[in-house]
Amino acid sequence: MDEKFKKPYDPAETESRLYKAWEESGYFNPDNLPNATKGTFTIMMPPPNATGVLHMGHMLGCTIQDVMIRFRRLQGYEALFLPGTDHAAIATQARVEKDISKNEGKSRHDLGREELVRRIDEFVEGSRDTIRKQIRATGASCDWSREAFTFDEARNRAVNRMFKDMYDAGLIYKGLRIVNWDPKGQTTISDDEIVYEDEKTKFYYFKYGPFTIGTARPETKFGDKHVVMHPDDPRYKEYKHGDTLTVEWINGPIEATIIKDASVDPEFGTGVMTITPSHSQVDFEIAERHGLGSTQIIDLYGKLLPIADEFAGMKIKDAREKIVEKLAAKGLVDKIDENYQHRIATAERTGGIIEPQILNQWFIDVNKPIKERGNKSLKELMLEPVRSGAISILPDHYDKTYYHWIENLRDWCISRQIWYGHRVPVWTRGEETMVGDAPSGDWKADGWTQDEDTLDTWFSSGSWTFSTLGWPDETPDLARFHPTDVLETAYEILFFWVARMILMSQFVLGEIPFKTVYLHGLVRDAQGRKFSKSLGNGIDPIEIINKFGADAARISLVIGNTPGTDMKLSEDRIKGYKHFANKLWNITRFILENTEGADLNAPLMENDMALKAALAEIAADVTKDMEAYRLYLAADKLYQYAWSELAANIIEESKPILAGDNPEAVASRKATLRHLLKDLLILLHPFMPFVTEEIWQSIPETEGMLMVAQWPN
RNA sequence: GCGGGCUUAGCUCAGUUGGUAGAGCACUCGAUUUACACUCGAAUGGUCGGGGGUUCAAGUCCCUCAGCCCGCACCA
Numbered sequence A: 001m002d003e004k005f006k007k008p009y010d011p012a013e014t015e016s017r018l019y020k021a022w023e024e025s026g027y028f029n030p031d032n033l034p035n036a037t038k039g040t041f042t043i044m045m046p047p048p049n050a051t052g053v054l055h056m057g058h059m060l061g062c063t064i065q066d067v068m069i070r071f072r073r074l075q076g077y078e079a080l081f082l083p084g085t086d087h088a089a090i091a092t093q094a095r096v097e098k099d100i101s102k103n104e105g106k107s108r109h110d111l112g113r114e115e116l117v118r119r120i121d122e123f124v125e126g127s128r129d130t131i132r133k134q135i136r137a138t139g140a141s142c143d144w145s146r147e148a149f150t151f152d153e154a155r156n157r158a159v160n161r162m163f164k165d166m167y168d169a170g171l172i173y174k175g176l177r178i179v180n181w182d183p184k185g186q187t188t189i190s191d192d193e194i195v196y197e198d199e200k201t202k203f204y205y206f207k208y209g210p211f212t213i214g215t216a217r218p219e220t221k222f223g224d225k226h227v228v229m230h231p232d233d234p235r236y237k238e239y240k241h242g243d244t245l246t247v248e249w250i251n252g253p254i255e256a257t258i259i260k261d262a263s264v265d266p267e268f269g270t271g272v273m274t275i276t277p278s279h280s281q282v283d284f285e286i287a288e289r290h291g292l293g294s295t296q297i298i299d300l301y302g303k304l305l306p307i308a309d310e311f312a313g314m315k316i317k318d319a320r321e322k323i324v325e326k327l328a329a330k331g332l333v334d335k336i337d338e339n340y341q342h343r344i345a346t347a348e349r350t351g352g353i354i355e356p357q358i359l360n361q362w363f364i365d366v367n368k369p370i371k372e373r374g375n376k377s378l379k380e381l382m383l384e385p386v387r388s389g390a391i392s393i394l395p396d397h398y399d400k401t402y403y404h405w406i407e408n409l410r411d412w413c414i415s416r417q418i419w420y421g422h423r424v425p426v427w428t429r430g431e432e433t434m435v436g437d438a439p440s441g442d443w444k445a446d447g448w449t450q451d452e453d454t455l456d457t458w459f460s461s462g463s464w465t466f467s468t469l470g471w472p473d474e475t476p477d478l479a480r481f482h483p484t485d486v487l488e489t490a491y492e493i494l495f496f497w498v499a500r501m502i503l504m505s506q507f508v509l510g511e512i513p514f515k516t517v518y519l520h521g522l523v524r525d526a527q528g529r530k531f532s533k534s535l536g537n538g539i540d541p542i543e544i545i546n547k548f549g550a551d552a553a554r555i556s557l558v559i560g561n562t563p564g565t566d567m568k569l570s571e572d573r574i575k576g577y578k579h580f581a582n583k584l585w586n587i588t589r590f591i592l593e594n595t596e597g598a599d600l601n602a603p604l605m606e607n608d609m610a611l612k613a614a615l616a617e618i619a620a621d622v623t624k625d626m627e628a629y630r631l632y633l634a635a636d637k638l639y640q641y642a643w644s645e646l647a648a649n650i651i652e653e654s655k656p657i658l659a660g661d662n663p664e665a666v667a668s669r670k671a672t673l674r675h676l677l678k679d680l681l682i683l684l685h686p687f688m689p690f691v692t693e694e695i696w697q698s699i700p701e702t703e704g705m706l707m708v709a710q711w712p713n
Numbered sequence B: 001g002c003g004g005g006c007u008u009a010g011c012u013c014a015g016u017u018g019g020u021a022g023a024g025c026a027c028u029c030g031a032u033u034u035a036c037a038c039u040c041g042a043a044u045g046g047u048c049g050g051g052g053g054u055u056c057a058a059g060u061c062c063c064u065c066a067g068c069c070c071g072c073a074c075c076a
Helices: A011-025 A056-075 A089-104 A113-137 A153-168 A218-223 A281-290 A306-311 A316-329 A378-388 A398-407 A457-461 A476-481 A491-508 A541-548 A550-558 A571-594 A606-627 A631-659 A663-684 A689-698
Strands: A040-044 A078-082 A172-182 A187-189 A194-208 A211-215 A226-229 A244-249 A252-260 A272-274 A333-347 A355-364 A392-394 A426-429 A432-435 A484-490 A514-520
Touching: A011 A113, A011 A541, A011 A550, A011 A689, A040 A056, A040 A476, A056 A078, A056 A484, A056 A514, A056 A541, A056 A550, A056 A631, A089 A113, A089 A457, A113 A541, A153 A172, A153 A432, A153 A457, A153 A491, A172 A333, A194 A218, A211 A218, A211 A272, A218 A306, A218 A316, A226 A281, A281 A355, A306 A316, A316 A333, A378 A398, A378 A491, A392 A398, A398 A491, A457 A491, A484 A491, A491 A514, A541 A550, A541 A571, A550 A571, A550 A631, A550 A689, A571 A631, A571 A663, A571 A689, A606 A631, A606 A663, A631 A663, A663 A689
Parallel strands: A040 A078, A040 A484, A226 A252, A392 A514, A484 A514
Antiparallel strands: A172 A187, A172 A355, A194 A211, A194 A333, A226 A272, A244 A252, A426 A432
16 A cells, blocks of 8 residues: 555645646547547536636636536546637726726827737736636646637637628628717627616706606707607697697707607606607617607717707716706706616726717627528527527526527627727728628738727627637537537526527527536625625635645535525635545545455455445436536535445444454455445546545556546446 | 525535435534544434415425515616
8 A cells, every 4th residue: 555645635746746647648638538439528618708817616617517527538428628718808908908007007099909909918828827727726627739719810710700601691780779888998888798786866857848857867968859758648648749849948949849659658757758869778769760860969988069068078977967057047947856766887897887879880680580590580599499498508497587688689789999809800992891801912902991890709709619619610520529518607697608609509500509508606705795806705716726625625616506506615615525535535545454465356245245236326326416417416425425334334344344254254345345445436536536536546456547437337 | 567596403505206304514422542633423403484275295396475685677
């Protein structure tokens, strides 16, 4: 027996050595698996944002995925776990701009597009390196030879091709539409990048001719010349749709037109409102329905335009009260409600207050029938596979949330006015337009210009399951590994990403991107709070791994964690599983010490056969749990078996047997103990890969690596 | 407004197809030159949120009420 078993298990000494050995073995690459006969099993790692370091949520995801991958590899599948990172366009640019502003006091305009992008690339290179090291530290058995980045050459080809295919199918169009404008980030953002914040503000009632209208935003009201009410509201029966009347307004009299529209809620306020189509989604839709024009009031920096006369050039925040003062002086203020509760839309990344604007942007039409896909729309292509069960979401109640989101989906604005990211692959020269590929030759010299905008980061992430396999080329990898098996991610990302991958794969390949979506919850601190910088309650995965070992961290993230449910994590919990790793170590010490030179083929006594059968039953049960994604149950059953059965009962009862004078009983028990230990190591390997592999290597009769041993059936 | 989740031991949470209520941690008592520096044994601890129903049988299925949490939509 190796002397090392006389000391407690030391993960720090073991883990990096073993990871290196695994990596050098080539087994992370499914092409090199010697006994894989059951076909492929594929997971694409959700690429962490290249904005910094991994947090506990990433480690949770990596662990769950690696447990599945290692299980399938042991079962004899060609297991592919493909790693990568995400350029996270807007998040990364915001992060680097912030650093530059803090350290050098410069803005992106001081640097210029080229220099800013260069600085971001530099930052991203460093982040990606850190992330690679961190992923390795968790023990994730991913195939580094296939590593991908959402913003490298290969992915850029895929993005350009997707754009072209969608453009040719008439799904991508450019148009003047109302979008979410972030004045702080100076870019449009999608509906999903908005965070709503509750706010208490004033709600003003103004006299508008014979009506009283309510608003929380007086500064948008300069151009309001349409007054809208519900067609069936008896209070306003005398007014007909299209009637005009002259009303005294902020900067003098204007001609107002009556509009009847059923979207007005008669119960709200006075049941009458004026509309500002340029700066409100709902108003824009009303204006579109009735063919009304719109006038921009606020510019892209949040300042009032010349239409505001004396207020022109003022920031909306400063102008608001002054406008109210003027209206009051004219006797047009009816009343002011001081306690109006509403929500304001802010940009997730910059915190800027969203100002809806009508801008010329690129959109994806989600309702248009697609000829190449049986005249189904993107919405239908997204709904269908989940409805039919071709894709199953765990936990399954999330399918309702998914349907609800898709049913409310509007056309997706994909262009962004930031500089970091895939550039819109559209080139123009006069009336000519090229989409997808740049015009041949030196197009700049030939007078072509490329669209200035970049694409929403989720446009490229949507291709993750197939662009990582070489699409648009018809590669052997694509044929072999797509559709992938499992997509494992945080439930927060269901809409952002999972839905977009289904959209892209369904459109581009006409097939689903994955069969199972496993959604994990948030990792919270011991009191149930979210990890946050301001609270300082974060747990750094690397610190935890250094302190307790990756195995302890992994299994503590798996046991007691059901899909879709947030978990509370404390150091005490992880410490308990560090003890468990050491328990395995000592079980091994006892067994190896007491079975030296044993005949492994000795005939077994009846009670020993029963012990083998009992473990075989647990193995069958654990296999069922693993296949049904009940990882938490499988892990707990093995923990209970190892500690309460093998260590506490079987080893204790073996002591007198081994010291006894019945040679057949001794031989039988020795062979049995060795057998039980090896099977337990295989079963536990997906959860605790390091300590089990380290022990496996120390058992004389084992050959090769545990990571490619055979799962007991 | 629409939808979803949670409520089980002091704490954190499991509980698969309805079949004798579980684990870890904490606490109490005891053992220990021991495979175990990270050990073992025992004990304590539950009206499974309240009420009703289905069933031979309900933590589990149905209805209802309450508290907590989350998502989506609207907010002129």
